[in-house]
Amino acid sequence: MHFSLRSAYAIYQREMSRAFRTAFQSILSPVLTTSLYFVVFGSVIGARMEPIGGVPYGAFIIPGLLMLTLLGETTSNASFGIYMPRFTGTIYELLSAPVGVAETLAGFVGAAMTKGLILAAIILATATLFVDYEIKYPLFAAVYIMLVAASFALFGFILGIWADSFEKLGIIPLLILTPLTFLGGTFYSIRDLPGPWDTIALANPIAFLVSGLRFSFYGVADVPIGVSLGLTLGFLALCTVVIAVIFRTGWRLRE
Amino acid sequence: MQEPILSIRGLTKTYKNGPRALDSVDLDIRRGEIFALLGPNGAGKTTLIGAVCGLVRPTGGTIHAFGHDLSRDWRSARARIGLVPQELSTDMFETVRRAVTYSQGLFGKPRDPARIDEILRSLSLWDKRDSQIRALSGGMKRRVLIAKALAHDPELLFLDEPTAGVDVELRKDMWQQIAALKERGVTIILTTHYIEEAEEMADRVGIIRGGRILMVDEKRAMMERLGTTEAVIDLAAPLSDIPPAIAAFPVETSTDGLRLIYRGGNGQGGGRAQVAQLTQALTRAGIGYTSIDIHDSSLEDIFVGLLGEKEAA
Numbered sequence: 057m058h059f060s061l062r063s064a065y066a067i068y069q070r071e072m073s074r075a076f077r078t079a080f081q082s083i084l085s086p087v088l089t090t091s092l093y094f095v096v097f098g099s100v101i102g103a104r105m106e107p108i109g110g111v112p113y114g115a116f117i118i119p120g121l122l123m124l125t126l127l128g129e130t131t132s133n134a135s136f137g138i139y140m141p142r143f144t145g146t147i148y149e150l151l152s153a154p155v156g157v158a159e160t161l162a163g164f165v166g167a168a169m170t171k172g173l174i175l176a177a178i179i180l181a182t183a184t185l186f187v188d189y190e191i192k193y194p195l196f197a198a199v200y201i202m203l204v205a206a207s208f209a210l211f212g213f214i215l216g217i218w219a220d221s222f223e224k225l226g227i228i229p230l231l232i233l234t235p236l237t238f239l240g241g242t243f244y245s246i247r248d249l250p251g252p253w254d255t256i257a258l259a260n261p262i263a264f265l266v267s268g269l270r271f272s273f274y275g276v277a278d279v280p281i282g283v284s285l286g287l288t289l290g291f292l293a294l295c296t297v298v299i300a301v302i303f304r305t306g307w308r309l310r311e
Numbered sequence: 312m313q314e315p316i317l318s319i320r321g322l323t324k325t326y327k328n329g330p331r332a333l334d335s336v337d338l339d340i341r342r343g344e345i346f347a348l349l350g351p352n353g354a355g356k357t358t359l360i361g362a363v364c365g366l367v368r369p370t371g372g373t374i375h376a377f378g379h380d381l382s383r384d385w386r387s388a389r390a391r392i393g394l395v396p397q398e399l400s401t402d403m404f405e406t407v408r409r410a411v412t413y414s415q416g417l418f419g420k421p422r423d424p425a426r427i428d429e430i431l432r433s434l435s436l437w438d439k440r441d442s443q444i445r446a447l448s449g450g451m452k453r454r455v456l457i458a459k460a461l462a463h464d465p466e467l468l469f470l471d472e473p474t475a476g477v478d479v480e481l482r483k484d485m486w487q488q489i490a491a492l493k494e495r496g497v498t499i500i501l502t503t504h505y506i507e508e509a510e511e512m513a514d515r516v517g518i519i520r521g522g523r524i525l526m527v528d529e530k531r532a533m534m535e536r537l538g539t540t541e542a543v544i545d546l547a548a549p550l551s552d553i554p555p556a557i558a559a560f561p562v563e564t565s566t567d568g569l570r571l572i573y574r575g576g577n578g579q580g581g582g583r584a585q586v587a588q589l590t591q592a593l594t595r596a597g598i599g600y601t602s603i604d605i606h607d608s609s610l611e612d613i614f615v616g617l618l619g620e621k622e623a624a
């Protein structure tokens with residue numbers, strides 16, 4: 057299979073420069089929002105809360121808040137990255153260039169992942185200002201965060217190709233991902249929910265992701281880690297297949 | 312004969328729920344030429360370019376560029392093709408230099424700042440190299456698009472309406488740029504509404520309408536074959552009929568009989584010689600005249616006439 061590193065790097069570099077050009081929106085804004093969660097729920101309210109599963113409440117919410125930012129930002133960045141060229145017409149250059157699906161994804165999805173990982177690192181560093189915590193399995197946490205970032209960057213890329221308006225571009229992150237993350241055990245353990253809500257909560261796939269990341273942090277989880285990991289890998293594979301089909305058929309890219 | 316740089320056979324494109332934009336188009340482009348594709352709005356010019364450049368998925372037919380079948384070896388072919396689109400589509404917040412550098416990398420070329428500088432200077436963009444594209448005028452944005460298309464040194468360049476919305480001075484400047492590209496061996500295919508643009512620059516001309524190529528020929532040959540000379544002779548006294556002395560010439564009188572109108576020749580001088588013979592015949596026959604207005608048909612006249620004939624057919 058042919059792969060042009062130069063082409064992929066050109067796309068990646070341009071996407072990264074766009075992020076730094078709009079640093080307030082891309083980086084400072086989500087960090088500020090998450091910091092406010094740490095202040096309100098971690099320091100102020102968290103100090104009055106009982107530990108959950110032996111984890112102090114302020115530390116307990118870190119993986120969920122990290123997931124909230126990671127999902128929203130990687131999805132938005134990747135979707136915006138491919139939607140804007142479609143909207144402005146500059147996609148002609150990408151389509152007429154000798155680049156295929158591999159370079160395109162490496163550029164757009166790689167940049168969205170990088171931005172997500174930078175944000176994750178900043179948020180974790182910011183959390184230390186408000187909450188005491190230690191990561192039990194740091195290597196696994198890093199791999200898991202990268203897997204989630206890659207999956208949702210791919211998902212965002214699909215979203216950016218599907219959307220034909222800015223409204224549609226914002227619908228999924230705002231109306232689906234954010235509520236599902238809130239309800240997916242970010243601020244509580246779904247095992248503490250009364251029946252039948254503890255079972256219903258398992259229909260929310262984001263609950264598995266939050267649980268998986270929490271396991272990597274503290275060794276405690278609402279669902280088995282193998283299930284969380286399998287679901288993440290399955291979603292990654294599904295998004296990859298959908299994108300391959302999009303490029304093969306030219307859906308919404310080539311007339 | 313040298314293999315064409317681009318060879319299109321039976322190219323067809325039917326848009327979903329739409330008309331047939333291209334209808335079995337056959338076209339060969341010779342290496343090093345400037346080929347002008349003329350046609351009214353909706354004729355299929357942009358679709359044809361899009362099909363070659365990868366923006367449009369053909370419904371049928373084959374495209375070979377540099378001997379490569381584009382449906383299979385699209386990578387190697389696209390690396391040698393440049394496109395300047397009709398719309399001013401650029402990343403408005405990017406600086407000129409960064410936008411052109413991006414294009415160079417996107418097409419897989421190693422980073423070459425010296426080449427970027429050379430392109431920016433040749434297109435008079437040097438002073439604007441660090442300006443955001445949104446701050447540039449329409450004409451300068453068009454140059455940026457050309458600079459981006461040249462960043463990977465294409466051998467085949469598509470210019471889709473390159474001077475649309477550009478003022479006369481800048482248009483002529485752009486013609487010089489295009490001529491300079493040809494000098495460097497770049498094969499150029501341009502679509503244009505300005506027939507004078509094709510007349511000025513093209514080696515060959517193709518006329519497309521309703522997705523079909525109506526005619527492809529050398530510009531000179533087309534003008535010789537289809538061109539005419541029109542002469543309007545203001546007479547000193549009205550004529551009721553064409554006198555026998557000039558009956559052999561392709562002439563007619565105006566309704567008031569005060570004008571004698573000649574239409575003939577080949578548009579390349581033959582008509583003018585015949586008009587000279589006509590005036591001698593008029594003098595010999597004692598028919599006085601006060602003025603003569605001679606006009607050789609332009610490519611535009613041929614274009615309009617050809618489209619009119621097809622419309623009538």
